Amino acid sequence: MSTNNTTPITDDPIANSVKFAVFLAFQIPSIITSSIIVIYIIVTPAFRSKEQNHSICVLLSFNFLQLISDIPLAIHFFHLNIVQPATSVHCILWTWLDFTLNTSSVQLMAWISIERHLFIFSWNLMRRVSRLQRWFIHFAPLIICSVWCSIFYFFTIIASPMCANTWIFYRLLCGLPCYLTTNWGYYDLIFNIIMPVLFILIANVALVIRVVKQKLSRVRPTRVDWHRQRKMAFQLARNDLLPVRSDNGFQYIHIHFILLHVYVAINDLIIHLQINAYFHRFLNPALTLTYHRRFIYCKNVKFFKKKHFEPLLNIRIIVWQLIGTNHHRKTVVLGEYFFELNEVYRKTPPPMRTYQSSERTEIVLNINALPFHYGMK
Template identity: 40%
Template sequence: MDSTLKFMLLLIFQIPAILVSIIIFIYFALDSTVRSKPKNHIWLVLLILNFLALVSDLPMSMSYYYQGKIWVKNDGYCVWWNWYESSLNTLGLCLMAWASIERHFFIFHSQTIMRVRWKMWMAHYIPILLCFAWILIWNFVFIVVPPICDNIWYFDQLMCGAPCYYTVDNGIYIMIEFIVNIVCPLGVITFANILLITRVIYQKIIHHQAVNWRRHRKMTFQLWLISSVYLAFWLPNTLAAIIRLTIMPTFFIDQYDTLIFIIYFIPLLLPIVCLNTYPELLKK
């Protein structure tokens, strides 16, 4: 895909994504009831990270696609860009994975877990903090202050190329990151969505304990719709990478740049998708 076309696509989607994000933030700011509900916290965190990507990370990539080079030829800039974009991408994936698990608590254990203070902390706040801690520390250690190698940056490549730990020790560190920070969260998202549907059907048919869908269908719909965005744009590159690593080293190698590029559409589309999960906001 041509760099100019990539730039135009990002620009076309970026402007409405920013506007919709601002509308949602205003909605949360003005409605204390919606803002205070724990079930909305994870979406708000994701939207804040998403907004940061739209206004501060995406412009760096757009500048590269527009100019065909890095506009700040500085090692510090390259370190920042790699750390920042990698952190936003994998942190969003990690939080989405936890949101998929957390929805089960809200739907099936709202009385036993989500209303007990210490259980609420264990099942709601602490996992979010752990996601932040794990992703930010991992990327800081291996990108900002790598103890195992020295970064070499290329000012004619997107994100100045890859951090040095990608190739050290036959790529063992990037393999660990790929499995832990990408494959596992995607697996959790997929499994949690399938399990949610299975649990509902099982309780309704086998135990005749139908979930109150009038009360919980919004949460289920939110999870399905928002997680679909992450799966749609992360799975192609992830599955292609797994195939390359296992059975066919050249699989989709010519489409690698495109598969990486489409991940940018997560922050571009997420605000619009989230907006559609709040019908009361659409009515306003």
């Protein structure tokens, strides 16, 4: 149910022109950066195979979808100072898309903040559970965060059995949906917005405290690289605080909108805060580049070849041994070791005890000639 309102309650045309120029200036490099990240994810199976990267991939997918669908509609509005096409169907679909992508991104960020505790501090516990339990713990929250918001906003915005929407074509997002003034607005505020943001804050503060406490502790687990985990924790906290700052003001005004039922004045404030939230979508690809350094220092990016997206550092160590006389020599590989960005993988356990210790053992370093430079030209 919806009605149209063509009353010219317009925003400042000069302010919209400035917003159009600023959004367009951020939109182009953000789409280019996101495209590079998406192509890297597609052509790099090793990146997709790691469980800790699955949530990041889903979050980047939502961010990229918003960059190419939701934000261009806002830029088009700032350019024309009116929603085009000025129809109820367009307003319903735009509002549903915007609310779904924004809320899903916040909920995904909340789950990423919680999941990082499992990967850093409960690594042994995750290995002891069954494969089905591990799959459920890892993928069930991702599926719920990705699907739940679209279903909820389909019911409250598109179906809208509780009230009739009044759309204002001279406002960003055609104004706001009417369900915010009902009990469904309270539910949306508490469970879909406030609780995920609180989880983000609590989880990241706890993560930093646990990492610092473990750093200061004298007894450290030998199987965890705490230097790497500490850096990852601080980078994740930095990335999470940006959407929290963007959405906290939205929630504060959202509370007043529900309690006071003042549509026009509060609508202006929410629209300004919605614009602030858009900037997080612009900056998210750049923050991802700083979090994963392998995206940086790449030559000839325009070709997008798979070899250009190899890891930043890839060293293979082969431990081998010569056995036999000069006429009947045999080379036996004792073990292979791979080093990739401070991560060590052992491919073949070296059976050292089966060979004479008097034989000479050599180590061969094969550093791949990759088109990357670590911190220098």
